[in-house]
Amino acid sequence: MWRHPVFAAHHPRRSASGRRFRRGLFMLTAAATAAVTLMATNASATGADHYVALGDSYSSGVGAGSYTSSSGSCDRSTNAYSQLWANSRHPASYVSVACSGATTQDVLNNQLSALSSGTTLVSITIGGNDVGFSSVMETCVLDSDSACLNAINTATSQAKTILPGRLATTFAAIRRAAPSAHVVVLGYPELYDLSHSWYCPGLSGTDRSALNNAADLLDTQISAAAQNAGDTFADVRGQFHGHELCDFFNEWLHSVDVTDVSDSYHPTADGQSGGYYAAFSAVAP
Structure with a gap:
């Protein structure tokens, strides 16, 4: 057609x-x-997460400023890594009961009640106060090299003998209180950049090296206990590399602060965000 x-x-x-x-x-x-x-x-x-932050001053945010009045002497900071994570992830619920000076016994007695069968995420830093970390630092700052090294040796001995059992008991109790939770155990940073120690005022190179070794031992014990409990260990030392004491103008840790001694050797706000928040976010769901 x-x-x-x-x-x-x-x-x-x-x-x-x-x-x-x-x-x-x-x-x-x-x-x-x-x-x-x-x-x-x-x-x-x-x-969907129901998140609870436990632990000591490194988790409460001592040294980071902006403390909530309701936390009292626990000094919980709005700049703490747990609060930063909650701000960015918007979990279904979030509470921090971390407290300055807390030991494993304080976690067992005063913090576990914040957990429940509905808790899905837990973070914690713990162990430093069990071996007298703050008193060791005070001794090293105020006394002789020999006194400092003796204090460190005592602390490392306790880290090897007493701390593993305390950590195991604490992590097991957390698991019983929050059986479905992903538990993230964060470690502690090394305090000094030893490569800059020769022109950095303050403690001797011997003391600084001993303190870094003690921090490494503490992290080794905490990591092993976390692994044995089936928890996740988050190592913050990598994040703090290049930001330790003696890394002038880049430090994420407070040196001795005579105006507020409690801040000494704790992370700054940058240390919480660049160090702890970064390490936690890398392993948190």
């Missing part, structure tokens, strides 16, 4: 245009559906 050339040419163009329109509409719809699904997944992943 004869067909007018106008109609013969027009029909295929209209058909191809329709196909292109339908393909475009399908792709737009698919992209929108994927975006909505991704948003829902992210909201579920971040909003």
Whole structure:
């Protein structure tokens, strides 16, 4: 049958245009559906957690400033890594009961009540006060090299003999109180950059080296106890590398502060965000 050339040419163009329109509409719809699904997944992943922060001053945020009045002498800071994580992830619930000066016994007596069968995420720093870390630092700052080394030796002996059992008891109690939780145990940083020690005022190189070795031993014991308990150990030493004491203008730790002694040898706000928050976020769900 004869067909007018106008109609013969027009029909295929209209058909191809329709196909292109339908393909475009399908792709737009698919992209929108994927975006909505991704948003829902992210909201579920971040909003479903019931997070509890336990531990000592390194978890409460001593040294980071901006302490909440309700925390009293526990000195919980809005700059602490747990609060920073909660601010960025928006969990279903978040509470910090970490407290300055806390030992493993304090966790057992005063902090476990914050946990429940519904808790899905727990973080903790603990162990330093069990071996008298703060008194060791005070001795090293105020007394002789020999007194400092004796104090360190006493602390490291306790870290080897007393601390493992205390950590095991504490981590097991956390597991019983929050059986479904992902428990993240964070360690402690080395205090000094020994490569800069020769021109850094304060303690002797011998004392600084001994203190770093003690921190390494403490982390080794904590890491082993966490692994034995089935928990995750987050090592912060890598994050603090290049930001220890003697790393002038880049320090994430307070040196001795005579105006506020409690801040001494604790992370600054930058140490909480760049050190602890970074290490925790890398392993938290």
